[in-house]
Amino acid sequence: MFNKCEAGADIVVAIPVLDILAVYDPAAFLNEAEQAQAQRFHQLEDSLRFQAAHVLKRILIGAVVGKATADLHFARAAGGKPFLLNAGPLDFNLSHGGDWVAVALSWTGRIGVDVESEREDDFWQEISSAIMAPMDVKNIGFLKRWTAKEAAIKANGAGLAIPLTEVVIDTTDSETFVAALPTERLSGTWRQLDAAHVLATVTDGNMVEICVCNSVSILKRILDLS
Numbered sequence: 375m376f377n378k379c380e381a382g383a384d385i386v387v388a389i390p391v392l393d394i395l396a397v398y399d400p401a402a403f404l405n406e407a408e409q410a411q412a413q414r415f416h417q418l419e420d421s422l423r424f425q426a427a428h429v430l431k432r433i434l435i436g437a438v439v440g441k442a443t444a445d446l447h448f449a450r451a452a453g454g455k456p457f458l459l460n461a462g463p464l465d466f467n468l469s470h471g472g473d474w475v476a477v478a479l480s481w482t483g484r485i486g487v488d489v490e491s492e493r494e495d496d497f498w499q500e501i502s503s504a505i506m507a508p509m510d511v512k513n514i515g516f517l518k519r520w521t522a523k524e525a526a527i528k529a530n531g532a533g534l535a536i537p538l539t540e541v542v543i544d545t546t547d548s549e550t551f552v553a554a555l556p557t558e559r560l561s562g563t564w565r566q567l568d569a570a571h572v573l574a575t576v577t578d579g580n581m582v583e584i585c586v587c588n589s590v591s592i593l594k595r596i597l598d599l600s
Contacts, residue, residue, distance in 0.1 A: 388476040389587040423470035453533040483579020486529030521574035526553035
């Protein structure tokens, strides 16, 4: 049983795109800028992922800080990472990939999250030179390696200023890892969402509870909205 989402809890919530959109109307949650950005996607699937991620962002953060979703105002730091205005120590990050979206919250440090879906072997071969570092451990697959590195640079906040080849992933088990960036080392955790999707979260704060919501009813229990 997951704990209720509340101020002070470091948490990642993941839910399928179509599940959250079946219950929550994006038009009731997204502001004008977010709605306009959703309309700029050429592919419907990309637009739906974006809308689902930002609906989850507003629902989750609103529940934690005790504000209506319309009263949440966001900006971006120099590296592109979004942040909530007047939120004190709260750090957050969001990701959407394949059939899933995820939002990560931390009150104790910086946090990053990445969700990706499995690809064909040809895809991994094409991008391997762009993500592999010489010191990376060899006992993890491309999907886990990619999510770990993406989550790490998102937690760091520097964005594309840090190439993935400069992020070294080391691990001794199948669930946790260390991401070594040029200037720091961060702790990470993987979670298999389903047969084709992996989530990675990275932080320099406390251990994070990962809540995989296979239905909106689970999400509502976390938010204490049921």
